[in-house]
Amino acid sequence: EPYLRRALKEFVLGIHPALDRANNNTGGGGMMKEGSVITSYFVAIYNCSTVLPVRALRTGTIGRFSAISGTVTRTSDVRPELLVGSFRCKKCGLVAPDIPQQYHLTRPPLCRNPRCQNRNPSEFHLEIGGSSTNRAQDDEENPNSGGGGGSEFVDWQRLRVQENADEIPPGSMPRTVD
Numbered sequence: 001e002p003y004l005r006r007a008l009k010e011f012v013l014g015i016h017p018a019l020d021r022a023n024n025n026t027g028g029g030g031m032m033k034e035g036s037v038i039t040s041y042f043v044a045i046y047n048c049s050t051v052l053p054v055r056a057l058r059t060g061t062i063g064r065f066s067a068i069s070g071t072v073t074r075t076s077d078v079r080p081e082l083l084v085g086s087f088r089c090k091k092c093g094l095v096a097p098d099i100p101q102q103y104h105l106t107r108p109p110l111c112r113n114p115r116c117q118n119r120n121p122s123e124f125h126l127e128i129g130g131s132s133t134n135r136a137q138d139d140e141e142n143p144n145s146g147g148g149g150g151s152e153f154v155d156w157q158r159l160r161v162q163e164n165a166d167e168i169p170p171g172s173m174p175r176t177v178d
Contacts, residue, residue, distance in 0.1 A: 054163035081156035087124035
């Protein structure tokens, strides 16, 4: 997923270089829009030239962008998924920013503060509300904050897709993909 995110960002910035200039002018935050900063880009891809039936999915399509056609038969609730986490040391208060997450909660193994001897990952707690509008003032008030942003979450949902009825060979059971 990080490769796809980086590739999409490069693609969008290649088409709209003004977004990169706005990103540099705002200190890395993103494009200015009426006093606010856009920090994330979301892309919707539709009308793909090649749409595969569910039965055509093979191991060669793993790790590649593929569009499939089918019927959604089951959905889960929409849940938050942690992409990048910022963790605060419970002993000294220093923030370890931008820890990438992959499918499970990954805490820092040790504190970056050389005077803090915290080497226990359970002694870090997740910083959720780190999107302060005046981060410089917050850093002056708490010198151990260590800068960095808050944690980044995205919506996550599981779908079960069943192949279309007209694509099922006679006498076969429909295939499903989660």
